[in-house]
Amino acid sequence: MEGHVSLPLTLLLLLLCSLPGVCGFPFGPVLDLDVTPRTTIFSQGLLGCQRFSSRSQNYSILLLEEDNGVLYVGARGALYALDTANVSKPGNPKIDWEASAEQKKQCLNKGKNNQTECYNHIRLLQRYNETHLYVCGTHAFRPLCAYIDVEHFNFSSGFEEGRDRCPYDPAKGYAGLIVDGEMFSASQYEFRSSPDIRRNFPFPTLRTEEAPTRWLLEADFVGSALLKESTNSSVGDDDKIYFFFTERSQEQMAYPSQTRVARVARVCKGDWGGQRTLQRKWTSFLKARLVCSVPDYELQLNVLRSVFVLQGPDVHNSVFYGVFGLEWKNIKASAVCQYSFADMQRAFEGPYMEVHDSKWREYTGKVPEPRPGSCITDVHRSKGINSSRDLPDNVLTFARRHPLMSTQVHPVGGRPLLFKRSVNYVKMAVHRVEALDGLVYTVLFLGTDEGWLHRAVEVRGQMHIIEELQLFERPQPVDSMVISQRQRSLFVGSSSAVLRVPLSSCRRYTSCFDCVLSRDPFCGWDGALCVDISSLTNRSSLIQDVQRGNRGCSNSLGAVAERRRSVMSGDDVLLQCELRSNLAVPRWTLDGRELQGYGLDSGHRVGTDGLLLIGARPEQSGEYRCYAAEKDVWALVRTYSVRVQPDPPLSVVPTSPTDTPSATSTTATLSVSTGGPTERPLPSPPAPLPPGPEFRTYRRMEAMYISLVAVLSGLCLVLTVVLLYVSFCTRGAYQRRKYSQQGQAEPGAGRLELKTISSHCNGRQDSRRGARRSLSASNMDQLGDSFLQIVPGGGSPGKSPPPPAPPLPPPLPCSEYASSEYTNGMSATLPSVLRKMNGNSYVLLRQQADPEGSTSALYHSFTEELNRILEKRKHIQLDPQPPDESSV
Numbered sequence: 001m002e003g004h005v006s007l008p009l010t011l012l013l014l015l016l017c018s019l020p021g022v023c024g025f026p027f028g029p030v031l032d033l034d035v036t037p038r039t040t041i042f043s044q045g046l047l048g049c050q051r052f053s054s055r056s057q058n059y060s061i062l063l064l065e066e067d068n069g070v071l072y073v074g075a076r077g078a079l080y081a082l083d084t085a086n087v088s089k090p091g092n093p094k095i096d097w098e099a100s101a102e103q104k105k106q107c108l109n110k111g112k113n114n115q116t117e118c119y120n121h122i123r124l125l126q127r128y129n130e131t132h133l134y135v136c137g138t139h140a141f142r143p144l145c146a147y148i149d150v151e152h153f154n155f156s157s158g159f160e161e162g163r164d165r166c167p168y169d170p171a172k173g174y175a176g177l178i179v180d181g182e183m184f185s186a187s188q189y190e191f192r193s194s195p196d197i198r199r200n201f202p203f204p205t206l207r208t209e210e211a212p213t214r215w216l217l218e219a220d221f222v223g224s225a226l227l228k229e230s231t232n233s234s235v236g237d238d239d240k241i242y243f244f245f246t247e248r249s250q251e252q253m254a255y256p257s258q259t260r261v262a263r264v265a266r267v268c269k270g271d272w273g274g275q276r277t278l279q280r281k282w283t284s285f286l287k288a289r290l291v292c293s294v295p296d297y298e299l300q301l302n303v304l305r306s307v308f309v310l311q312g313p314d315v316h317n318s319v320f321y322g323v324f325g326l327e328w329k330n331i332k333a334s335a336v337c338q339y340s341f342a343d344m345q346r347a348f349e350g351p352y353m354e355v356h357d358s359k360w361r362e363y364t365g366k367v368p369e370p371r372p373g374s375c376i377t378d379v380h381r382s383k384g385i386n387s388s389r390d391l392p393d394n395v396l397t398f399a400r401r402h403p404l405m406s407t408q409v410h411p412v413g414g415r416p417l418l419f420k421r422s423v424n425y426v427k428m429a430v431h432r433v434e435a436l437d438g439l440v441y442t443v444l445f446l447g448t449d450e451g452w453l454h455r456a457v458e459v460r461g462q463m464h465i466i467e468e469l470q471l472f473e474r475p476q477p478v479d480s481m482v483i484s485q486r487q488r489s490l491f492v493g494s495s496s497a498v499l500r501v502p503l504s505s506c507r508r509y510t511s512c513f514d515c516v517l518s519r520d521p522f523c524g525w526d527g528a529l530c531v532d533i534s535s536l537t538n539r540s541s542l543i544q545d546v547q548r549g550n551r552g553c554s555n556s557l558g559a560v561a562e563r564r565r566s567v568m569s570g571d572d573v574l575l576q577c578e579l580r581s582n583l584a585v586p587r588w589t590l591d592g593r594e595l596q597g598y599g600l601d602s603g604h605r606v607g608t609d610g611l612l613l614i615g616a617r618p619e620q621s622g623e624y625r626c627y628a629a630e631k632d633v634w635a636l637v638r639t640y641s642v643r644v645q646p647d648p649p650l651s652v653v654p655t656s657p658t659d660t661p662s663a664t665s666t667t668a669t670l671s672v673s674t675g676g677p678t679e680r681p682l683p684s685p686p687a688p689l690p691p692g693p694e695f696r697t698y699r700r701m702e703a704m705y706i707s708l709v710a711v712l713s714g715l716c717l718v719l720t721v722v723l724l725y726v727s728f729c730t731r732g733a734y735q736r737r738k739y740s741q742q743g744q745a746e747p748g749a750g751r752l753e754l755k756t757i758s759s760h761c762n763g764r765q766d767s768r769r770g771a772r773r774s775l776s777a778s779n780m781d782q783l784g785d786s787f788l789q790i791v792p793g794g795g796s797p798g799k800s801p802p803p804p805a806p807p808l809p810p811p812l813p814c815s816e817y818a819s820s821e822y823t824n825g826m827s828a829t830l831p832s833v834l835r836k837m838n839g840n841s842y843v844l845l846r847q848q849a850d851p852e853g854s855t856s857a858l859y860h861s862f863t864e865e866l867n868r869i870l871e872k873r874k875h876i877q878l879d880p881q882p883p884d885e886s887s888v
């Protein structure tokens with residue numbers, strides 16, 4: 001019964017939340033797999049990066065040759081050979097290869113976009129032999145290929161027809177591979193043709209079958225890999241080529257709106273096709289489903305976006321990683337699943353699927369010998385079958401009708417390594433590094449569709465995101481990533497540039513705790529600095545703790561300069577304390593006692609940016625200390641000595657003769673003042689504006705703006721809160737689920753942590769300042785001694801005219817300020833921790849302990865919810881925009 005009441009409400013809430021800007025993600029507390037990056041670094045704060053860009057765009061193809069120290073780059077209309085040691089060094093060898101004007105015109109006539117598509121986009125760039133590379137480009141919808149003489153870096157001969165090797169469309173999924181002078185490729189090449197996996201050369205060329213059974217259905221390819229399974233094979237096996245893609249599903253799906261599945265297909269390198277049956281078609285084509293789902297939530301991520309193959313010491317110990325997304329493009333979410341090749345091989349050796357009454361089900365009948373779809377091995381040879389052409393017809397006929405395996409490939413551990421809401425990972429690279437504890441850690445480099453990089457380390461099956469880095473100021477997808485072991489760098493290609501990013505930037509961590517809490521396996525504390533452990537040969541004195549991330553540092557809390565504040569009784573005062581770590585929780589003490597209580601009557605409020613004293617009273621004077629509490633470590637961040645002056649003088653200091661009392665009488669005025677005596681000279685603040693009429697008009701407008709925004713956001717909020725409250729109430733407390741951020745068990749569950757500055761406008765300014773603050777230590781000082789004061793009505797007594805707010809940094813790309821601006825005390829049914837960060841919005845919801853430990857009915861079937869929402873959306877066209885691309 002309750003379910004009947006709450007479901008429509010919940011859906012309404014979800015719909016409301018999916019409106020642009022209301023919530024970061026349409027679902028509240030979803031998965032405890034969701035991981036928050038520990039630190040957020042904006043592009044201005046990147047360390048040790050090199051950038052390459054020229055007049056070209058779309059640096060999408062990277063080919064790294066470590067031994068030669070060259071990074072070959074395929075861009076739009078050009079190819080470059082960059083020095084891996086310094087990609088920004090000028091004078092790199094370059095080949096211009098643009099489509100002719102005539103060709104572009106034809107492309108335009110085909111109805112293609114002459115701003116983006118009618119160019120020569122490089123799609124394939126690989127080593128062909130010792131002296132030559134092989135390159136293919138879309139060439140304004142008429143693909144061409146060519147050989148490049150590496151020594152002179154020019155084309156060695158004329159162009160070859162690329163129609164059957166390279167897609168026409170620059171955005172079409174494509175996987176190409178050149179192995180021992182043979183080319184394999186997979187794509188939907190032409191607009192109308194069906195997708196195909198091909199051996200392009202040498203002769204005979206091979207393709208996939210289309211009738212009576214289509215082997216590929218609208219396949220979108222993301223990658224390919226060669227595994228040399230012939231090496232040391234006890235059965236005389238062949239090398240195999242694997243292709244990774246998403247296609248339309250043939251088998252029954254759990255939900256009707258799910259239509260796509262992720263797959264891996266494989267072919268044998270030595271396949272020659274059949275003699276009569278499967279002539280010039282693969283005899284060894286098999287495919288299996290890749291599953292990446294979150295079991296507790298019935299959440300299936302069916303769209304494969306990127307793969308990375310990590311070759312082990314031998315083939316059977318190789319693993320690969322896949323980045324998956326949801327089928328619905330306007331909902332951002334990503335999961336990373338890890339698979340073992342051994343599991344995949346088991347699937348290819350298992351039972352087949354078969355069509356029966358137009359439904360796919362497992363084939364249980366007799367399988368002909370030798371096993372259809374297998375490579376030629378010693379077993380075949382012992383029977384006189386020396387190549388695929390000698391295979392009997394019944395085997396080939398079976399293979400032709402049974403391309404799909406019944407066994408699905410499940411991820412290692414049965415669930416994703418990482419699940420991330422509100423973020424679309426699009427590319428990935430993986431690196432293994434030995435840490436000081438002697439263990440080898442896997443570090444994932446995940447590139448997003450907005451130009452961010454997440455660095456994550458796997459510790460006992462759990463991912464810890466060490467940091468998120470904004471690589472490109474203008475949001476743009478990461479197109480390609482390669483790791484250079486030798487340069488200890490990651491090369492990233494995007495539409496505007498190629499970037500060389502160090503694998504880690506240890507010197508960003510300035511204290512022992514910061515270094516250790518980062519859990520960065522590349523970094524260790526040497527007593528004075530956080531250093532790259534590989535740069536030292538004697539590592540015995542370094543401190544590092546990847547496993548737990550809190551051991552090794554001595555417990556001295558460090559010295560922090562004290563700031564003084566002198567305020568009037570009744571004022572609201574913000575003591576700023578921005579924590580660098582997104583995982584840290586602020587803890588405040590007053591004269592050594594921890595501040596408790598967060599109700600309105602306590603007179604203060606702790607937010608993620610500082611402590612707000614509401615209507616300061618003289619007894620609130622004393623020494624305030626702000627600590628960043630993370631993993632049971634309390635690190636001192638700020639110390640304030642606050643003196644609250646009793647009885648403020650009633651006289652209002654006149655600011656100007658034309659000052660009218662009505663201007664700001666009821667609305668709160670935001671004023672920023674550089675307060676108190678400072679320990680360091682402040683960088684010269686911007687000159688204060690004269691308090692002329694324009695200024696006041698500006699002030700008045702600002703006030704109006706603030707109140708307008710406040711009213712609007714208040715309305716929004718009230719609606720959300722009402723819905724939240726109603727839905728929570730109707731479902732009852734027992735349905736709540738416990739979420740805890742890894743390792744951060746909170747004794748004070750049920751309290752609400754909030755941003756102390758409440759209105760949107762302020763929040764925004766403040767967030768930006770926070771962003772600026774995280775850039776460098778010197779910037780921190782610039783703002784460290786200013787504080788925000790909310791003055792109720794009138795001018796601020798006894799204060800000089802406030803200087804204007806410090807100039808803001810240029811607008812940041814991802815502005816999610818819309819959610820979670822809770823301004824007042826909330827009931828305990830609300831999420832207990834709300835956190836907002838710049839660049840990406842994270843709303844960490846940590847709810848109260850669930851007495852029964854039962855899974856919430858609401859979140860039980862995430863996929864079901866999504867389906868319903870999407871059904872609804874179809875009808876009412878509620879949300880034409882993706883919810884995450886909105887700003888306030």
Ligand SMILES: *[C@@H]1O[C@H](CO)[C@@H](O)[C@H](O)[C@H]1NC(C)=O
Binds near residue numbers: 086087088089090
């Ligand atoms: C790379 O080359 C640029 C341009 O010549 C130079 O300014 C920069 O210092 C070089 N960087 C390194 C690390 O050598």
Ligand SMILES: *[C@@H]1O[C@H](CO)[C@@H](O)[C@H](O)[C@H]1NC(C)=O
Binds near residue numbers: 108114115
């Ligand atoms: C694209 O085509 C339009 C005409 O359809 C033309 O005006 C415009 O200049 C072309 N742009 C480029 C970059 O060629």
Ligand SMILES: *[C@@H]1O[C@H](CO)[C@@H](O)[C@H](O)[C@H]1NC(C)=O
Binds near residue numbers: 129130131132156
């Ligand atoms: C590499 O391939 C190119 C193009 O086919 C050919 O001209 C060249 O001779 C080959 N080089 C070697 C060393 O085989």
Ligand SMILES: *[C@@H]1O[C@H](CO)[C@@H](O)[C@H](O)[C@H]1NC(C)=O
Binds near residue numbers: 152154155156157
């Ligand atoms: C490539 O460059 C070399 C050296 O400049 C030159 O000798 C050769 O003719 C060029 N090849 C072509 C095909 O232009």
Ligand SMILES: *[C@@H]1O[C@H](CO)[C@@H](O)[C@H](O)[C@H]1NC(C)=O
Binds near residue numbers: 313
């Ligand atoms: C193959 O076997 C030889 C001899 O046992 C060994 O030295 C070599 O490392 C093996 N190669 C691979 C790739 O396992």
Ligand SMILES: *[C@@H]1O[C@H](CO)[C@@H](O)[C@H](O)[C@H]1NC(C)=O
Binds near residue numbers: 384385386390
């Ligand atoms: C396969 O190769 C063996 C040895 O090379 C040869 O004796 C046999 O006739 C071949 N079989 C076929 C069917 O070609």
Ligand SMILES: *[C@@H]1O[C@H](CO)[C@@H](O)[C@H](O)[C@H]1NC(C)=O
Binds near residue numbers: 060
């Ligand atoms: C090329 O770059 C432009 C932006 O510079 C982008 O709009 C376009 O989608 C890119 N094309 C491809 C194929 O990546």
Ligand SMILES: *[C@@H]1O[C@H](CO)[C@@H](O)[C@H](O)[C@H]1NC(C)=O
Binds near residue numbers: 538539540541
């Ligand atoms: C390494 O450093 C430690 C302490 O700094 C020192 O005691 C030890 O002798 C050094 N070991 C070597 C091999 O240099």
